[in-house]
Structure formats: C-alpha cells, structure tokens
Amino acid sequence: MAYDLILQNIAKHISLTPAEKQYFTSMLKSEELKKKALVLREGQLCNNIYYVSSGILRAYHLDKDAKEATIMFALSDWWITDMFCFINCQPAMLFIEAVENSSIVGLQKKDLDQLLIEVPKFERFFRIIMQNAYIREQLRVIQNLSLSAEERYHSFLTKYPQVVKQVTQKKIASYLGITPEFLSSLKVNKTKN
Amino acid sequence: MAYDLILQNIAKHISLTPAEKQYFTSMLKSEELKKKALVLREGQLCNNIYYVSSGILRAYHLDKDAKEATIMFALSDWWITDMFCFINCQPAMLFIEAVENSSIVGLQKKDLDQLLIEVPKFERFFRIIMQNAYIREQLRVIQNLSLSAEERYHSFLTKYPQVVKQVTQKKIASYLGITPEFLSSLKVNKTKN
DNA sequence: TTAGATTCTTAATATACCTTAACTCCTTTG
DNA sequence: CAAAGGAGTTAAGGTATATTAAGAATCTAA
Incomplete structure (x- = not known):
C-alpha cells in the first residue's frame, strides 16, 4: 500500500x-x-x-x-x-x-x-518527533552562534551528505546564512589548504 | 506545598x-x-x-x-x-x-x-513542551538568518522585557551572537535616530 | 537544437561586526 | 571601608562576509 x-x-x-x-x-x-x-x-x-x-x-x-x-x-x-x-x-x-x-x-x-x-x-x-526537532534546531543555533561560515559549511557536508548531492549551492548557502558567492569562494580556499 | x-x-x-x-x-x-x-x-x-x-x-x-x-x-x-x-x-x-x-x-x-x-x-x-520549544528555536533560526544585529536586539527587547531587566548586556549580546562592545554601540546609535 | 534562464565562479569594492585597549562606574568580597 | 574584579562605554583599526558586476557553465523548455 x-x-x-x-x-x-x-x-x-x-x-x-x-x-x-x-x-x-x-x-x-x-x-x-x-x-x-x-x-x-x-x-x-x-x-x-x-x-x-x-x-x-x-x-x-x-x-x-x-x-x-x-x-x-x-x-x-x-x-x-x-x-x-x-x-x-x-x-x-x-x-x-x-x-x-x-x-x-x-x-x-x-x-x-x-x-x-x-x-x-x-x-x-x-x-518524540517534536523532541528531535527541538534538539536539531538547538544544535543549529549553537553552531550559528559559535562557528564561522566555513566551519558551518563543513559541518553541513558531514551532517547532510544526501542534501549536498541533490540541492544547489545557492540553497545550501541560504541554509548557512551566507551568500552563494561567498560559499563559492570558501570552496576554492578550502582546496588550496 | x-x-x-x-x-x-x-x-x-x-x-x-x-x-x-x-x-x-x-x-x-x-x-x-x-x-x-x-x-x-x-x-x-x-x-x-x-x-x-x-x-x-x-x-x-x-x-x-x-x-x-x-x-x-x-x-x-x-x-x-x-x-x-x-x-x-x-x-x-x-x-x-x-x-x-x-x-x-x-x-x-x-x-x-x-x-x-x-x-x-x-x-x-x-x-506540548517540546513543540513549544521547537517553535521557539525555529523562530530564532529565522531571525538569526534574516535580521541584522540591531533588528535582533529590538526583537529581543520586546520578546523578553523581563530578561532585559535582570541580565547583563554581556549575556544578552552572547544570546544575540554579537560582542558586548558592538551591542553597546548599537544602543548609542539607536538613541541618535 | 537553440534561446533563455539559472547557477556558479571570480574579482573589486563596501560594510557590518570584531578586536584591542583605555577609561569609568559598579559590584563583590575581604 | 578599601581593593579588585567585572560591566559598560568609546574609539581606532582590522576582518569576515556582503554587494555588485561580468563571464562561463549548466539546465530548461519551446
């Protein structure tokens, strides 16, 4: 069914x-x-x-x-x-x-x-659904407050690898709270290290 | 009791x-x-x-x-x-x-x-407790993503007037995700408008 | 299949917010 | 009550991220 x-x-x-x-x-x-x-x-x-x-x-x-x-x-x-x-x-x-x-x-x-x-x-x-949702949002608030844009991006990559595959960078940038241009430049600098 | x-x-x-x-x-x-x-x-x-x-x-x-x-x-x-x-x-x-x-x-x-x-x-x-907590955190995420520091501060003032009275500015700044120095300067500029 | 739209990239310039530091005013504690 | 630490303010200079713009790459739809 x-x-x-x-x-x-x-x-x-x-x-x-x-x-x-x-x-x-x-x-x-x-x-x-x-x-x-x-x-x-x-x-x-x-x-x-x-x-x-x-x-x-x-x-x-x-x-x-x-x-x-x-x-x-x-x-x-x-x-x-x-x-x-x-x-x-x-x-x-x-x-x-x-x-x-x-x-x-x-x-x-x-x-x-x-x-x-x-x-x-x-x-x-x-x-249980609400509890998990609350915990998820709280962890996100912690990250928004204590990590740089680059750190949040890497955390996103490991937390939601499925999403990364299916979604444009523009949308990921808007989840992270940064512009697509800045996300693009982060990726470049990353590969340089 | x-x-x-x-x-x-x-x-x-x-x-x-x-x-x-x-x-x-x-x-x-x-x-x-x-x-x-x-x-x-x-x-x-x-x-x-x-x-x-x-x-x-x-x-x-x-x-x-x-x-x-x-x-x-x-x-x-x-x-x-x-x-x-x-x-x-x-x-x-x-x-x-x-x-x-x-x-x-x-x-x-x-x-x-x-x-x-x-x-x-x-x-x-x-x-119900978890649901309210989830909603609260989600509204906070929205504000963190779409408002400036100054706007978040004003929103905080109206949302938590009790807290404003009892808590140091340093702690409020750390809730808003800004430095106490910057919060201090926001207040000055506000009174100028 | 091509035209148009959207996405991604790069780079120059701009700005919101941070860092450091010095000073004043409170509060806490001995 | 004095001393010390913490909180708030101000200002100069610095950095992370935004904005604008233009070109290249990719997707979409007729």
Missing part, C-alpha cells in the same frame, strides 16, 4: 493495532509533487503536516528584501510543516517547495487533533 | 488525579540556587530536567576560543535542560547557571521515563 513507509516510520516509536492503523491511514492524503511545486506559501493557512515518502522538500522564509532563508530540508522519512502556523492555525510565514519530484503524505490539523484524542499513543509519537 | 507552581504549570495542559499528583511529586527534588551557581557543566552527565519556580537560569556553550554563546534564558515557569544530552544520556555540551538566586525543581531522566509509562497523560504534556 501507499502508506507502508509512513506506518514503518511510526512503528519506530509506537506499536499500533490493525484497527488503529486503519483509522490512522483513513486520515491521510497522499500527493505527488513535481519539482518546484509549492505545498505551502506565505500567507496561506497552514493546515497540514507532511511526511515525505520520497524526494526532498525545502522550507524557506522570505525577508523584507526578498532574500531567502532556508529553514529546513526534509529528505524522505522526515516530517515537515510550518510548525508555528500549523499549531496556531495562522497564516504561514514559510514557503515549502519540492526540490525534486517528491511524494508526500498529508495529515490535517483537525484530524491530528482528533487522532491524539482517539489514539493517545500518538502523543508519544509526536512527543 | 513547594510543588504548587509546577503542578499549576502541568495543569495548563493536562488534568491529574490526586494519586497521579502524588506519584509525580514524589519524583521531584527541589533545590535552592545562589546567584552564579552551576546546575550543569559541560562534560558532566546531564541527568535532570529542571522547572524554574523562581529566579532565572541561563544555558550557554563555550566554543574552542572560550567564547560564550547563550542558548537560552529560563524565567520562572519555564523548563530547561541540555535536551540533546538529557535525552541521549550523554555528557553535557552546555553549562546551566543561576543568573539570580533561584529555586528549581529537578526531575531525573530515569524517573521521567517511568512517569511517561505509568501516567501516559504526561506524554501529552511533554509533547
């Missing part, structure tokens, strides 16, 4: 009965995305959280000068949304696009709320 | 029976901290998560040049720990100190694990 992967993802942390699996998957909606398709744009209500079955998604923010800041890359088996706006039912501050052709599974906010009540085991699952 | 505040904090998200309250509080250990006392130092095993009953705590990281990066301030009614190391039972990468005399309540990792099994309602509570 189309929902094998997401069920495996959930089975990493909690065990569901067949009835619970059935109930859960009845809430899901799978979607195919073409490269460059947007699943969320700024200002739009953010109703869904997405599980990435295959491909790669990117969440980014546009600042007042229309400069992009990449907030996260979501590879297959990751969950992604504009969490603040999803939880608070507010217009999104982020764009989410498919970097490559991707298939995703969407779960709506109202269905998630109901799921957490009907099958409280899911509280544990999402506690 | 000493645990009134923490029980109220929990009651914001879940309802406990008297027996559950009793079971939960039996796991807690309250502690008084003098200003500048450390509750965690880098390299030490991070066994506890702390609820701040009063006062203010600060988590920071020391980089290879012994420069401090402030990761978070925890005012009263906040939870704080080195989450990565707490969850993975690893030596801490952070220091946590009392900025002022503070009283805190500690919960040990092994007790939390048991609590989550015995009283699954707590999964919901900690899901």
Whole structure:
C-alpha cells in the first residue's frame, strides 16, 4: 500500500493495532509533487503536516528584501510543516517547495487533533518527533552562534551528505546564512589548504 | 506545598488525579540556587530536567576560543535542560547557571521515563513542551538568518522585557551572537535616530 | 537544437561586526 | 571601608562576509 513507509516510520516509536492503523491511514492524503511545486506559501493557512515518502522538500522564509532563508530540508522519512502556523492555525510565514519530484503524505490539523484524542499513543509519537526537532534546531543555533561560515559549511557536508548531492549551492548557502558567492569562494580556499 | 507552581504549570495542559499528583511529586527534588551557581557543566552527565519556580537560569556553550554563546534564558515557569544530552544520556555540551538566586525543581531522566509509562497523560504534556520549544528555536533560526544585529536586539527587547531587566548586556549580546562592545554601540546609535 | 534562464565562479569594492585597549562606574568580597 | 574584579562605554583599526558586476557553465523548455 501507499502508506507502508509512513506506518514503518511510526512503528519506530509506537506499536499500533490493525484497527488503529486503519483509522490512522483513513486520515491521510497522499500527493505527488513535481519539482518546484509549492505545498505551502506565505500567507496561506497552514493546515497540514507532511511526511515525505520520497524526494526532498525545502522550507524557506522570505525577508523584507526578498532574500531567502532556508529553514529546513526534509529528505524522505522526515516530517515537515510550518510548525508555528500549523499549531496556531495562522497564516504561514514559510514557503515549502519540492526540490525534486517528491511524494508526500498529508495529515490535517483537525484530524491530528482528533487522532491524539482517539489514539493517545500518538502523543508519544509526536512527543518524540517534536523532541528531535527541538534538539536539531538547538544544535543549529549553537553552531550559528559559535562557528564561522566555513566551519558551518563543513559541518553541513558531514551532517547532510544526501542534501549536498541533490540541492544547489545557492540553497545550501541560504541554509548557512551566507551568500552563494561567498560559499563559492570558501570552496576554492578550502582546496588550496 | 513547594510543588504548587509546577503542578499549576502541568495543569495548563493536562488534568491529574490526586494519586497521579502524588506519584509525580514524589519524583521531584527541589533545590535552592545562589546567584552564579552551576546546575550543569559541560562534560558532566546531564541527568535532570529542571522547572524554574523562581529566579532565572541561563544555558550557554563555550566554543574552542572560550567564547560564550547563550542558548537560552529560563524565567520562572519555564523548563530547561541540555535536551540533546538529557535525552541521549550523554555528557553535557552546555553549562546551566543561576543568573539570580533561584529555586528549581529537578526531575531525573530515569524517573521521567517511568512517569511517561505509568501516567501516559504526561506524554501529552511533554509533547506540548517540546513543540513549544521547537517553535521557539525555529523562530530564532529565522531571525538569526534574516535580521541584522540591531533588528535582533529590538526583537529581543520586546520578546523578553523581563530578561532585559535582570541580565547583563554581556549575556544578552552572547544570546544575540554579537560582542558586548558592538551591542553597546548599537544602543548609542539607536538613541541618535 | 537553440534561446533563455539559472547557477556558479571570480574579482573589486563596501560594510557590518570584531578586536584591542583605555577609561569609568559598579559590584563583590575581604 | 578599601581593593579588585567585572560591566559598560568609546574609539581606532582590522576582518569576515556582503554587494555588485561580468563571464562561463549548466539546465530548461519551446
């Protein structure tokens, strides 16, 4: 079935009965995305959280000068949304696009709320998802504060080798908080050492 | 009782029976901290998560040049720990100190694990705590990537007016990722406009 | 298959922020 | 209460990174 992967993802942390699996998957909606398709744009209500079955998604923010800041890359088996706006039912501050052709599974906010009540085991699952997300962002804050651009780039290379292969340098630069030009010059200087 | 505040904090998200309250509080250990006392130092095993009953705590990281990066301030009614190391039972990468005399309540990792099994309602509570922490860090990443030092400072002033009153500028600078000298000069230029 | 768009590179110039240092004012501690 | 250390300020000079611009390489779509 189309929902094998997401069920495996959930089975990493909690065990569901067949009835619970059935109930859960009845809430899901799978979607195919073409490269460059947007699943969320700024200002739009953010109703869904997405599980990435295959491909790669990117969440980014546009600042007042229309400069992009990449907030996260979501590879297959990751969950992604504009969490603040999803939880608070507010217009999104982020764009989410498919970097490559991707298939995703969407779960709506109202269905998630109901799921957490009907099958409280899911509280544990999402506690772990949120916990991992928090830890990831906290490590990123530490690195942003204490490493140079070059050090952050090398850390990125070892942490996300998959992303490096599939994503343009421009997007990686916007994740690191530097310009593509400067990233380009970093690479040159590196090979000189 | 000493645990009134923490029980109220929990009651914001879940309802406990008297027996559950009793079971939960039996796991807690309250502690008084003098200003500048450390509750965690880098390299030490991070066994506890702390609820701040009063006062203010600060988590920071020391980089290879012994420069401090402030990761978070925890005012009263906040939870704080080195989450990565707490969850993975690893030596801490952070220091946590009392900025002022503070009283805190500690919960040990092994007790939390048991609590989550015995009283699954707590999964919901900690899901919400983690979710809020994730959202907070993500908003911080967005700001770090898309705002200038001056803009981040003004955002900090409106977001954490309490912290501004109780904490030295040196520490605020290290939260913003700038030097105290530069923060000082920002304030001067601001009053000129 | 070619035209146009986008990405990557290189280099010159510009700027936000850092470093160092000296001085003043507080706070802490003996 | 005095002494010492830490915090805040100011300013000169330095560096990491941004901006602009132009050319080469690569991708995209008609």
